[in-house]
Amino acid sequence: MTITADPGHTTLNLGPARALTCRECGNQIPLAPEFACAECFGPLEVSYEFGDITRAEIEAGPKSIWRYRKLLPVPSDVDAYPNTDPGLTRLVKADRLAAALGVKSLWVKDDTGNPTHSFKDRVVGVALAAARQLGFRVLACPSTGNLANAVAAAAARAGWESVVLIPSSLERAKVLTTAVYDGALIAVDGNYDDVNRLATELAAEHEDWAFVNVNVRPYYAEGSKTLGYEVAEQLGWRLPDQIVVPVASGSQLTKVDKGFRELTDLGLVDGKPYRVFGAQATGCSPVAAAYKAGHDVVTPVKPDTIARSLAIGAPADGPYVLDVVRRTGGAVENVSDEEVVEGIRLLARTEGIFAETAGGVTVATAKKLIETGQLDPEAETVLLITGDGLKTLDAVEDKVGPRATVPPSADAVRRALAD
Amino acid sequence: MTITADPGHTTLNLGPARALTCRECGNQIPLAPEFACAECFGPLEVSYEFGDITRAEIEAGPKSIWRYRKLLPVPSDVDAYPNTDPGLTRLVKADRLAAALGVKSLWVKDDTGNPTHSFKDRVVGVALAAARQLGFRVLACPSTGNLANAVAAAAARAGWESVVLIPSSLERAKVLTTAVYDGALIAVDGNYDDVNRLATELAAEHEDWAFVNVNVRPYYAEGSKTLGYEVAEQLGWRLPDQIVVPVASGSQLTKVDKGFRELTDLGLVDGKPYRVFGAQATGCSPVAAAYKAGHDVVTPVKPDTIARSLAIGAPADGPYVLDVVRRTGGAVENVSDEEVVEGIRLLARTEGIFAETAGGVTVATAKKLIETGQLDPEAETVLLITGDGLKTLDAVEDKVGPRATVPPSADAVRRALAD
Numbered sequence: 001m002t003i004t005a006d007p008g009h010t011t012l013n014l015g016p017a018r019a020l021t022c023r024e025c026g027n028q029i030p031l032a033p034e035f036a037c038a039e040c041f042g043p044l045e046v047s048y049e050f051g052d053i054t055r056a057e058i059e060a061g062p063k064s065i066w067r068y069r070k071l072l073p074v075p076s077d078v079d080a081y082p083n084t085d086p087g088l089t090r091l092v093k094a095d096r097l098a099a100a101l102g103v104k105s106l107w108v109k110d111d112t113g114n115p116t117h118s119f120k121d122r123v124v125g126v127a128l129a130a131a132r133q134l135g136f137r138v139l140a141c142p143s144t145g146n147l148a149n150a151v152a153a154a155a156a157r158a159g160w161e162s163v164v165l166i167p168s169s170l171e172r173a174k175v176l177t178t179a180v181y182d183g184a185l186i187a188v189d190g191n192y193d194d195v196n197r198l199a200t201e202l203a204a205e206h207e208d209w210a211f212v213n214v215n216v217r218p219y220y221a222e223g224s225k226t227l228g229y230e231v232a233e234q235l236g237w238r239l240p241d242q243i244v245v246p247v248a249s250g251s252q253l254t255k256v257d258k259g260f261r262e263l264t265d266l267g268l269v270d271g272k273p274y275r276v277f278g279a280q281a282t283g284c285s286p287v288a289a290a291y292k293a294g295h296d297v298v299t300p301v302k303p304d305t306i307a308r309s310l311a312i313g314a315p316a317d318g319p320y321v322l323d324v325v326r327r328t329g330g331a332v333e334n335v336s337d338e339e340v341v342e343g344i345r346l347l348a349r350t351e352g353i354f355a356e357t358a359g360g361v362t363v364a365t366a367k368k369l370i371e372t373g374q375l376d377p378e379a380e381t382v383l384l385i386t387g388d389g390l391k392t393l394d395a396v397e398d399k400v401g402p403r404a405t406v407p408p409s410a411d412a413v414r415r416a417l418a419d
Numbered sequence: 420m421t422i423t424a425d426p427g428h429t430t431l432n433l434g435p436a437r438a439l440t441c442r443e444c445g446n447q448i449p450l451a452p453e454f455a456c457a458e459c460f461g462p463l464e465v466s467y468e469f470g471d472i473t474r475a476e477i478e479a480g481p482k483s484i485w486r487y488r489k490l491l492p493v494p495s496d497v498d499a500y501p502n503t504d505p506g507l508t509r510l511v512k513a514d515r516l517a518a519a520l521g522v523k524s525l526w527v528k529d530d531t532g533n534p535t536h537s538f539k540d541r542v543v544g545v546a547l548a549a550a551r552q553l554g555f556r557v558l559a560c561p562s563t564g565n566l567a568n569a570v571a572a573a574a575a576r577a578g579w580e581s582v583v584l585i586p587s588s589l590e591r592a593k594v595l596t597t598a599v600y601d602g603a604l605i606a607v608d609g610n611y612d613d614v615n616r617l618a619t620e621l622a623a624e625h626e627d628w629a630f631v632n633v634n635v636r637p638y639y640a641e642g643s644k645t646l647g648y649e650v651a652e653q654l655g656w657r658l659p660d661q662i663v664v665p666v667a668s669g670s671q672l673t674k675v676d677k678g679f680r681e682l683t684d685l686g687l688v689d690g691k692p693y694r695v696f697g698a699q700a701t702g703c704s705p706v707a708a709a710y711k712a713g714h715d716v717v718t719p720v721k722p723d724t725i726a727r728s729l730a731i732g733a734p735a736d737g738p739y740v741l742d743v744v745r746r747t748g749g750a751v752e753n754v755s756d757e758e759v760v761e762g763i764r765l766l767a768r769t770e771g772i773f774a775e776t777a778g779g780v781t782v783a784t785a786k787k788l789i790e791t792g793q794l795d796p797e798a799e800t801v802l803l804i805t806g807d808g809l810k811t812l813d814a815v816e817d818k819v820g821p822r823a824t825v826p827p828s829a830d831a832v833r834r835a836l837a838d
Contacts, residue, residue, distance in 0.1 A: 063482070063507075084771055085509060088482075090534075095501065096578055113532050115509075115771065117809070157771030159515055168824050173592075176812050179819040182768035189829035201829045227834050341472065349601035352503055352534065352576030390536070390809040393595050398599040405587050408609035410620045416605050417582065 012133050016051065016075035020044040020218055023320065031073070033134045033210070035217045036381040041394075043316065048071045050116060053266055055237055063088050065122055072226070073219045074129040082158050083128055084150075086121035087226050089113040091234035094383075096350035101370055105380040107240070110353055114179070117388035118309075120150035121251070121398045123223035124212055125407070128154050130219035131210035135357045138163060138209040143201035144192050145174035146309055146356075146387050152181035153210060163202075165195045171308075175393050191312070191350060193385060202300060223250040226258025231382055232269050239264070239274045241379035245368045247278040247287050247332065248360045248393055250308040250317030256384070276324050278332035278373060279365030281305035281357075285334035287318045292332075296322060305338045306395050307357040309387055331374045339364040341399055354389035362386075431552050436492035437472065439463040439637055442739065450492075450628070452553045454636045462735065463637045464777035471820075472685055474656055480604045482507050484541055484645040488608075490560035490681060492638045493548040501577050502547055503569075506645050508532040513802075515769035516782075520789055524799040525534045526659070528650055529772055535596070536807035537539070537571035537775070538671070542642035543631055547573050549638035550629035557582060557628040561618035563611050564593035565728055565806050570631060571600035582621075582628060590695035590727075592810050611730070631753045643671040647678025650801055651688050658683070658693045658780030660798035663785045663807060665696040666706050666751065669736030675803070676743045695743050696794060698784030700724035700776075706737045711751075715741060725756045725814050726776040727808055750793045758783040760818055763808060773808035781805075787806040 012031050019028045024042025030097070035044055036197065052258025053070050061067030065077040065087030078192045089302035090110045098106035114121040128139060139155040140163040141147050141329035148164045153352050162183030166175065167190060179185050188195050196214075203211040212220045232239055239260055245253040257276050264271040290298045299317030303311035315321070325332055335343070340357055343364030348354050355363070389396070404416035431450050438447045443461025454463055465548040472489050482488030484506030485498040493502065500681050509529045533540040535726040546560060567583045574581035580739035581602030585594065586609060598604050607614050617631075622630040631639045651658055654792070658679055664672040676695050684691040697706045702724025709717045717737030722730035734740070738790070744751055759776055762783030767773050774782070781802050788794035808815070823835035 082512075085511075090504060093501075096576075099585040110534075115529075115532070116773075117536070124653070153767075153771035153773070155771075157515075161774050165819070165832065168821075172816075173809060173812060175821065176815055176819060177773060177809060179821060180764060180767040180773050180808065180815055182764065182819070186832055186837055187821035187824040188827050188832070194827040198827060198829055200831055202832060205829075216633045257830075268717065298533060338835060345599060345601065345653065348572075348599040349575050350573035352574075353573070354535075354596060354599050388809075389599065390592060390596060390807075392590060393568060396595055396599055397591075400595060400601070402585070402587075402594065402598060402604045402606035405606040405608065408607050410617055410624075413605055413607070413617055413621060414586065417603055 002066065004034065013075040014073045014130060014133055015075055016070055017046050017170045018048045018049045021047045025231065033136070033215050035215055041066055046218050046222050048324065050266060051270065055268055056179060057063045058233065065125060065223065068229045069125065071229065072107065072126055073222055073272065074126060075133060081129070081132065083125050084115040084154050084157050085119055085208060086114045086125045087283070088230060090298060091231060091351065092351060094351050100124050100346060100350050101367055103377040103381055104372060107382045108353060109227065109382055109384050111386045112388040116149040116153045118146035118150065118390065119224070119386040120146045121298065121419055123153045123220045124150040126223035127210065127212035127216050128158060131216050134216065136208050136210035138206070140199070140209045140211045141213055142192070142195040144308055144311070145170060147213065148174060148178040149189045150311040152183045152185065155183055156181040159289050165199055167192055167195055171392070173393065173395065177391070186212035221251045221255060224255035225254070225262070226257035227384060227394040228256040230261065232260065235268050238383045239269055242275045242277065242375055242381040244362055244383050246281055246310055246362050246367070247280050247313065247321055248312045250287060250315045254317050254324055255279055255321045257328070274328060275330040276328045277323050277330040277369055278325055278352070279362045280332065280334040280352045281307040281310055281340055281361050282334045282336050284311045287315055287321050288332040288334040289324060290318065291322055295374070306362050307340055307360045309356060309360050310361060323354050326368060333365045333369050333374065335361060335368055341395055343367065345397060345399065347385070354383060355385045356387035356392040357395050359385040420829065424801055431495040433466045433492045433552055434494055435489055436465050437468045438466045440466045452555070452634050454634055464663040465641050470686060472687065474687055477652065482689050484544060484642065484829050487645055490648065491545055492641055492669040493545060494552060500551065501549065502544050503534040503540055503576050504574050505533045505544045505651060508524050510772060511772065513770050516766060518768050519765060522785055522789060522796040522800055526768060526801045527772060528646065528801055528803050528806045530803070531772065531774065531807040532547045534574045536567035536810065537569065538643070538646060538805040539565045541645050542639045543569040543573045544644035546631035546635050547577060550635050553635065555627050555629035557625070558631045559583065559618070559628045560632055561611070561614040563727055563730070564589060564810065566632065567593060567597040571597045571602045571604065574602055575755040578637055584618055586611055586614055590811070590813065592812065595709045596810070611760045630755070640670045640674060643674035643722050644678035646671070646803060648682065651679065651682050656688050658688055659692055659801045660693045661696065661794055663696045663698055663781055663788070663798040663800065663802050665729055665781050665803065666699050666740055667731045667734065669706060669734045669740040672713060673736050673739045673743055676747070693747060694749040695747045696749040696788060697744055698781045699751065699753040700726040700729055700759055701734060701755050703730045705732065706734055707751040707753040709737065710741055710744060719775035726759055726775045726780050728775060729780060743769065750788065752784045752788050754780060754783040754787055759765050762786065763815060764818065766804070768793060772804060774804045775806035776814050777806050778804040779814070794822040
């Protein structure tokens with residue numbers, strides 16, 4: 001297999017990245033816009049040869065994911081190209097949520113502060129940087145929302161064309177927040193599976209289109225490692241005891257673990273045991289089901305949950321999630337849509353952070369893991385909040401609102417407050 | 420006048436703040452929860468006695484507005500109390516927008532990255548910190564949206580009660596995004612003027628309620644200085660030649676100027692001429708009208724614009740805006756609602772930043788200032804984008820959307836893209 005999309009360059013400048021390695025059979029190929037192993041069809045993952053990296057060097061770097069550029073498949077001058085500069089979001093000490101959940105030490109990684117208010121800006125940032133090196137000229141994706149926002153915004157900022165495919169049933173906020181960037185947004189009368197299938201078909205036809213989560217997926221997925229890096233750096237260069245990660249495709253969870261292991265291997269943090277937990281909505285919980293049944297394979301399901309950004313019925317990285325969770329002594333748990341909404345509200349009223357449904361899944365799952373004794377309340381715990389409540393207002397619409405609507409008199413306000 | 424709301428303390432710990440000074444008659448009073456001069460009813464402003472402050476010290480500080488704590492009316496350990504840690508948002512080099520506008524060097528200060536996605540987190544952060552020292556126990560405000568979000572979130576995070584008064588006609592997104600934090604949100608059947616009047620009445624009755632923009636307004640307003648500090652620090656400790664600031668009450672514009680002057684006086688930046696420009700929507704442009712007419716006073720108007728976060732018909736700081744703009748050689752300009760929407764879209768498609776209507780006002784005003792020769796296209800310019808497009812989706816709803824809606828076939832997508 002040869003590098004085809006970059007005919008003008010003999011050497012790709014993808015920083016420390018050295019090859020793509022099949023996660024199933026271990027077959028290795030040169031860096032290229034490939035995502036499946038030609039030998040066994042297993043998923044390809046970026047392999048690296050890291051140089052010397054110091055904490056001080058990272059700390060002195062850009063205030064974005066590019067401070068970790070020597071750990072990502074991107075060129076060393078990546079931040080010289082226009083991009084949305086995502087990352088370095090807040091790690092919030094969540095003492096009030098901790099008290100509500102009955103845990104001793106709790107942190108919330110609040111990725112709502114990203115440019116388009118979800119962690120997708122991280123993966124799209126890495127995908128764009130790699131795609132540029134790989135010779136692509138159009139940024140594309142199939143998406144149910146957050147990814148659409150991130151791709152359209154990143155392409156606009158970079159001056160690239162974008163092609164974004166969405167199901168025509170998508171929520172108004174996510175449609176408008178994609179369309180405003182003025183790329184080619186195409187609504188498809190079908191479900192996400194239909195949209196995804198179209199993307200794969202179109203990716204094969206257009207050699208200058210980078211479908212970030214299809215043909216440049218190995219590079220894209222590496223962006224999630226930065227969540228792990230940031231948590232460790234923001235804790236003062238150490239790993240937490242436990243971390244709860246929402247599971248859609250499962251990629252994020254496996255990459256947070258990969259990030260933790262890389263930091264340990266490089267001596268940037270002290271090695272220590274940590275436990276990784278996965279969080280799913282019951283209406284789309286194939287990985288939790290497999291975990292609980294003790295299976296190694298994940299049986300696809302038809303999603304039915306308000307947590308639409310996690311509604312991937314056939315999660316590509318499901319088996320790898322099971323590996324990580326079992327290796328680290330974690331678990332995968334699932335919660336009902338009612339619990340998801342309660343999770344959103346609990347986080348909002350204790351910490352002033354308004355998360356989308358996926359964040360509600362994480363909080364509610366943490367609560368359930370504590371109540372069922374799976375998560376140690378004495379151990380330091382991090383929750384990943386990966387998207388913003390402003391994008392999924394429907395989830396809370398029937399549950400929250402003004403305490404009262406009153407005529408314009410101070411007496412009326414007083415009475416309403418006394419009730 | 421004595422300090423009444425803090426009976427347990429003989430000395431207030433408000434950092435470098437030393438007194439409140441009337442901006443009209445110069446009368447000075449001790450630090451207290453007062454906002455109007457007892458002598459002349461003029462507005463009170465915080466006066467300081469700054470110690471030695473170095474760039475290195477600021478750079479080594481928290482990654483939030485608290486890096487400037489020695490320049491704000493807050494205690495030196497302000498970041499030890501739970502708050503939303505706002506600020507240090509991106510300053511984006513906007514080359515594509517610059518090209519579209521025909522200017523040489525352009526930066527966008529993107530305050531959508533704040534915890535509740537507007538600059539109000541800055542002012543509320545300072546108000547909360549000061550209110551705690553002043554002995555208040557409830558955080559409150561009248562608001563039309565962004566401030567409501569920021570107050571409710573900050574109170575939740577701090578574990579304070581909140582009382583937020585809004586007009587009952589407020590947009591769904593801003594209602595839900597306030598209500599979710601579970602404070603006392605009261606909808607009032609009236610306009611913002613009615614709500615504001617109620618707030619003043621209630622503030623007088625409840626001595627432990629800090630209405631951030633009423634009885635602790637002098638402290639609150641200082642939070643906007645951090646926009647000026649950050650722009651200067653992020654430019655590498657220097658001031659821009661020109662800055663365009665949206666004008667509602669006018670406070671933000673005057674505080675950005677105050678921030679620039681303080682940095683200069685303290686030797687943190689080299690002194691240089693800079694020009695401050697104000698931006699208003701034509702449907703609420705009393706300050707622009709006064710500027711153009713050569714008046715020193717601002718005649719109130721009845722607002723009628725989609726830029727609701729700027730719709731203050733009787734802007735308290737209007738005369739001070741005129742002072743700053745005239746002193747620095749700037750101007751105040753206004754744009755139509757159609758231009759506001761075009762401004763939002765222009766910023767989105769060139770830089771991948773989705774601003775609320777107030778941001779559209781800033782971009783469109785900058786365009787008009789350039790076209791009319793008021794803003795120098797050769798000089799380095801900064802635009803302040805103070806709020807997020809997700810909160811004002813109605814503004815773009817009729818203008819943007821999918822390019823096409825197609826059946827789930829690759830052929831259909833191809834045809835749609837070819838059109």
